[in-house]
Amino acid sequence: MGIEEKSRKVKSGPTTLEDCGFLQMMGYDLECVIDLFEIKKDSTFIGTTADCIYEKLKSIDGFKDLASGFEGLGTEFDVILKIGATQNASANGQAWWRGSNQPIEITFNEIKMNRSALEVARTIVHEMVHAELYRAINTTNPTEKELDFRETFNTYVMMYRGSADQQHNLMADEWVTKMGEILKDVHQMLDSDGYNTFKNVYYPNGIPDHFYKSVAWDGLQGTIAWNLMKNITTTPPIKSPLEIITQDIDNVKRGRKNCL
Amino acid sequence: MTNISNILLSLLVSLISLGSFISEDCSGNNEKIILIVNKDSKRIDVYDRNGSTSVWVSFGSPNLRANLFHIPPEVNHWEYSHEKVEVGHLDLAKSQVLFAENLDFMDWGDLEQLGKKQKIYMILYEDYMSKERFVWNKKFTAYEVWVTADGPI
Numbered sequence: 421m422g423i424e425e426k427s428r429k430v431k432s433g434p435t436t437l438e439d440c441g442f443l444q445m446m447g448y449d450l451e452c453v454i455d456l457f458e459i460k461k462d463s464t465f466i467g468t469t470a471d472c473i474y475e476k477l478k479s480i481d482g483f484k485d486l487a488s489g490f491e492g493l494g495t496e497f498d499v500i501l502k503i504g505a506t507q508n509a510s511a512n513g514q515a516w517w518r519g520s521n522q523p524i525e526i527t528f529n530e531i532k533m534n535r536s537a538l539e540v541a542r543t544i545v546h547e548m549v550h551a552e553l554y555r556a557i558n559t560t561n562p563t564e565k566e567l568d569f570r571e572t573f574n575t576y577v578m579m580y581r582g583s584a585d586q587q588h589n590l591m592a593d594e595w596v597t598k599m600g601e602i603l604k605d606v607h608q609m610l611d612s613d614g615y616n617t618f619k620n621v622y623y624p625n626g627i628p629d630h631f632y633k634s635v636a637w638d639g640l641q642g643t644i645a646w647n648l649m650k651n652i653t654t655t656p657p658i659k660s661p662l663e664i665i666t667q668d669i670d671n672v673k674r675g676r677k678n679c680l
Numbered sequence: 681m682t683n684i685s686n687i688l689l690s691l692l693v694s695l696i697s698l699g700s701f702i703s704e705d706c707s708g709n710n711e712k713i714i715l716i717v718n719k720d721s722k723r724i725d726v727y728d729r730n731g732s733t734s735v736w737v738s739f740g741s742p743n744l745r746a747n748l749f750h751i752p753p754e755v756n757h758w759e760y761s762h763e764k765v766e767v768g769h770l771d772l773a774k775s776q777v778l779f780a781e782n783l784d785f786m787d788w789g790d791l792e793q794l795g796k797k798q799k800i801y802m803i804l805y806e807d808y809m810s811k812e813r814f815v816w817n818k819k820f821t822a823y824e825v826w827v828t829a830d831g832p833i
């Protein structure tokens with residue numbers, strides 16, 4: 421449970437309500453507030469641009485839904501956000517399931533953080549979906565929805581047996597649209613001036629929804645859904661889906677890096 | 681040294697650097713990293729968009745890709761204002777010249793990190809291999825680029 425001093429966030433301090441109460445009894449001027457988000461931040465994450473982006477994401481309904489499984493008192497699983505080295509040095513991020521009694525660890529690759537803010541937001545959302553999938557699969561108290569989900573997931577496990585990409589295939593089929601919506605909602609909040617200049621240069625008629633969906637597709641290359649989409653051909657000047665995605669991903673790389 | 685031997689020397693240095701690993705310039709002698717980009721390579725796609733150039737490099741795995749782009753000052757981009765410079769044979773001889781299509785994904789990862797500390801340039805293959813390449817005072821156009829390498833997420 422995250423405890424915050426009312427007036428400022430603390431990097432380190434009491435980590436349980438009991439500890440906080442104890443410190444109060446000892447005469448410390450401390451207000452114990454329960455942070456309902458059971459998503460904890462490692463000290464490597466606090467105060468970074470990624471942290472700023474994460475805080476903006478928290479106000480987006482779609483992201484709240486995604487994170488809701490980790491919300492509230494006594495949730496079964498915690499998530500911890502870190503910035504550091506990933507097991508695969510070339511990855512932008514990783515979500516690590518370390519067993520039932522351990523928090524799910526999301527690590528953002530330190531050397532890959534110099535990306536546009538929207539790309540970092542995409543990585544956060546992508547890793548949170550991994551965390552949510554781990555949670556829904558492993559919860560010992562599944563809701564009806566989660567039981568349904570397990571059935572779906574088991575089909576994926578069967579379909580992609582031997583492939584480490586079950587989660588990515590599921591993400592490509594079921595999550596890309598939702599991920600795109602979250603990114604659309606957060607974009608303007610990251611840096612409104614930056615949003616406007618980006619729009620004026622790359623999408624003067626308004627940023628289309630496909631831009632955000634394309635950004636969400638990044639990282640899901642190689643899935644069955646991606647391969648199907650990739651093979652769709654069109655007659656010029658109509659652009660193929662792959663051409664549109666490539667151009668959108670090209671553009672997002674040039675976006676602002678700020679989170680204000 | 682004669683012009684001919686100068687050219688031979690520069691070609692020799694270029695050839696030596698072809699297959700070599702990418703090294704960091706610690707000497708402070710402004711050694712450039714120059715990528716030769718061949719638009720006709722199966723692994724390379726080049727796009728000209730919004731007054732800038734973007735290059736995509738693919739690898740065996742769909743989850744691995746490298747991207748480099750050149751955004752000239754005319755674009756008035758908020759983040760990037762890449763220069764275009766003329767380089768001669770002597771500059772090439774002093775540079776690390778790398779053929780983009782020969783680099784593996786790890787090399788691109790190294791380039792991404794090096795790019796945070798030093799400038800990386802691109803010369804198009806058709807310019808590099810043009811008929812006048814043996815003319816001593818031939819100038820090649822080198823475009824400063826920003827490199828990223830994206831692995832699985």
Ligand SMILES: [Zn+2]
Nearest residue numbers: 546550639833
């Ligand atoms: Zn992933």
